[in-house]
Amino acid sequence: MRPVTIDYIAAGTEGRIWARAEGGMYDTVDNVAIDNRNVRENGLFFAIIGERVDAHRFLPDVVERGCHTVVVSDREWADKMKEAGDVNVILVEDTTRAIMRLAKKYMEDWPELRRVAVTGSVGKTSTKEFVYSVLSSKYKTGKTPGNLNSEYGIPLTVFGLDPDTEIAVIEIGLGYGADMEDLVDMVKPEAAIVTTIGSAHMRVFGTREKLAEAKLAITTGFGRNGQKGVLVVNSDCHELEPQWIRQHTKGDFDIVTIGTGNRCDYRISGICDEGIDGVKCTLEFGAREGRETGGRLEMKLPVIGAHNSWNAALAIALGARLGISEEDGIEALKNVYSNDNRLDVSETQKYTVINDTYNASPESMKAALDILSRSKRKGRSVAVFGDMLELGADSAALHRSVGEYSLETGLDVLVTVGELAADITEGAREKSEDGKKAPVIISYENRAEAEKDLPSRLQEGDLVIVKASRGMALEELVKVLVEEGDR
Incomplete structure (x- = not known):
C-alpha cells in the first residue's frame, strides 16, 4: 500500500478527525485491516459492525497490537479512544461505507493503475487465477487474494496492492452485501469477465435473468479516462449472448465471446477431460485488432475439470485485448496456480x-x-457432497438433480453430509427406479458423523x-480423510 495521511483518510471516508495521537505520532498508515488479529504497526483499523460482531469492542486489543489509527462509527468508543491519547480517531456514520469510499478515492488517485474485474456465478476465483497468470507474463500484476470479493474484500485487495503494480485483477462477488454498481464503482475496470450465470444466489435474486442483470452491472464501471471498455463472456450461457447483453445493459463497450458455438470470437472444441490429469482442448479464433x-x-x-477450458479461454481472450498474444497466453497457463480448497489433490497411501x-x-x-468419471483410477469413484446453500425455493429440486446426474456418470459411492444434501x-x-444402476449411498446428518465413520468405509485405490457450500466447512472432513489415509 502507498502510505496515506490521517487527513487523506478523513477526506476519503467523509469522516471527522475526532482525535489525533499526541505529538503528531502515527500520522501516516501503510496497511489496512478489519480483523483485529490482522492489524500491524502503522496500520489503519476499520471497526466494522457485522451481523454477529461489532468490531468496536476489539479496539483496545487493536491498539495494544500496535495499530494507532482507527475509523469508528460509535461516539462512545470514539471518546474512549480519544482518552487513550496515542490514537488517531476518525468518526464516520457507517464504517462499511467508509472503507468503500476510501478504496474508491485511493483508486481514483492511482490513475496509472490498469484494472480488470472478474465476476460470475461459478468459476470467478479460478478464472481470476488464469487471468493473473496470463497478465503476469507481461505486466507486474496484482490480484484479489483468495476470495476477498465483497464490500470488505475489494477494499482490502485494493489497499494490499504493491505500489509498483501495473495491472490489478480484482474479483467481484455478489450476494447479500452491496450492489454490484457500488462494488464496481471502487474498481472502474477497463475490461471485465462474466464467467457464467448459474443457480447460485437464487434465494437473493429469484430468477437467472435478474441475477444476470445484476452481474452485468459490472459494465457500469467502464469509461474511466474515456476508455470504451471490453466485456468478455461465455456466450454458451443464454443470458450472456451479445444480443441479450445489449438488451439488458447501457453504455458503449465491446463484447468478446468465448464458447463452443461457431459464431464465438474464441471457439473451444475437442475437449478431452483427463480427470485429475488435466484437460486438453483446441482454441480457434479469427483476426482481431493487432493481429492480421x-x-x-x-x-x-x-488443472482438473473440463469447465476450466472455458475459464482459460476467457483469460486468453482478455489477455489478447491487453496486448498478450494467444500463444503467450496459453504458454502462461501451463503453470497456472491452483487455489486452496479448489480441486486440490492429495495422494494418500x-x-x-x-x-x-470452497x-x-x-x-x-x-x-x-x-471429473470422477473421466479420471483413470483402478479404485471406486466416491463423491462426498454436502449442503448447497442459498438456492432458494428450488433448493430441494436442485439437490435432487445432482443425485439424478450421479447415475448418468456411473458413480460408485455417493456420500451426503447435511440436511439439505439428503x-x-x-x-x-428416484432415478434408480428407472432401471439405472444406483451408487452405494451413505448419508450423514452432519460433518462430525462423517469424520467419525467415513474413513473406515473407504477402500484402497x-x-x-x-464438495459443499462454504458454510459446511467440509475442508475439516478432508483433513481427517487425508490423515486417516496415510495411517
Whole structure:
C-alpha cells in the first residue's frame, strides 16, 4: 500500500478527525485491516459492525497490537479512544461505507493503475487465477487474494496492492452485501469477465435473468479516462449472448465471446477431460485488432475439470485485448496456480482425495461428478457432497438433480453430509427406479458423523472428491480423510 495521511483518510471516508495521537505520532498508515488479529504497526483499523460482531469492542486489543489509527462509527468508543491519547480517531456514520469510499478515492488517485474485474456465478476465483497468470507474463500484476470479493474484500485487495503494480485483477462477488454498481464503482475496470450465470444466489435474486442483470452491472464501471471498455463472456450461457447483453445493459463497450458455438470470437472444441490429469482442448479464433490472421491452437491445462477450458479461454481472450498474444497466453497457463480448497489433490497411501470444498452449486457438483468419471483410477469413484446453500425455493429440486446426474456418470459411492444434501440421495434413489444402476449411498446428518465413520468405509485405490457450500466447512472432513489415509 502507498502510505496515506490521517487527513487523506478523513477526506476519503467523509469522516471527522475526532482525535489525533499526541505529538503528531502515527500520522501516516501503510496497511489496512478489519480483523483485529490482522492489524500491524502503522496500520489503519476499520471497526466494522457485522451481523454477529461489532468490531468496536476489539479496539483496545487493536491498539495494544500496535495499530494507532482507527475509523469508528460509535461516539462512545470514539471518546474512549480519544482518552487513550496515542490514537488517531476518525468518526464516520457507517464504517462499511467508509472503507468503500476510501478504496474508491485511493483508486481514483492511482490513475496509472490498469484494472480488470472478474465476476460470475461459478468459476470467478479460478478464472481470476488464469487471468493473473496470463497478465503476469507481461505486466507486474496484482490480484484479489483468495476470495476477498465483497464490500470488505475489494477494499482490502485494493489497499494490499504493491505500489509498483501495473495491472490489478480484482474479483467481484455478489450476494447479500452491496450492489454490484457500488462494488464496481471502487474498481472502474477497463475490461471485465462474466464467467457464467448459474443457480447460485437464487434465494437473493429469484430468477437467472435478474441475477444476470445484476452481474452485468459490472459494465457500469467502464469509461474511466474515456476508455470504451471490453466485456468478455461465455456466450454458451443464454443470458450472456451479445444480443441479450445489449438488451439488458447501457453504455458503449465491446463484447468478446468465448464458447463452443461457431459464431464465438474464441471457439473451444475437442475437449478431452483427463480427470485429475488435466484437460486438453483446441482454441480457434479469427483476426482481431493487432493481429492480421486468426489461429488454431492446442491448449493443455494442468488443472482438473473440463469447465476450466472455458475459464482459460476467457483469460486468453482478455489477455489478447491487453496486448498478450494467444500463444503467450496459453504458454502462461501451463503453470497456472491452483487455489486452496479448489480441486486440490492429495495422494494418500490408501486413496486419493480431491478437496473442492470452497463452494458449490448444482452446476459445479455435476462437474465434480464428471471429473470422477473421466479420471483413470483402478479404485471406486466416491463423491462426498454436502449442503448447497442459498438456492432458494428450488433448493430441494436442485439437490435432487445432482443425485439424478450421479447415475448418468456411473458413480460408485455417493456420500451426503447435511440436511439439505439428503435430497441428493433422494434424487439418486428416484432415478434408480428407472432401471439405472444406483451408487452405494451413505448419508450423514452432519460433518462430525462423517469424520467419525467415513474413513473406515473407504477402500484402497478409491478416488474421492469432497464438495459443499462454504458454510459446511467440509475442508475439516478432508483433513481427517487425508490423515486417516496415510495411517
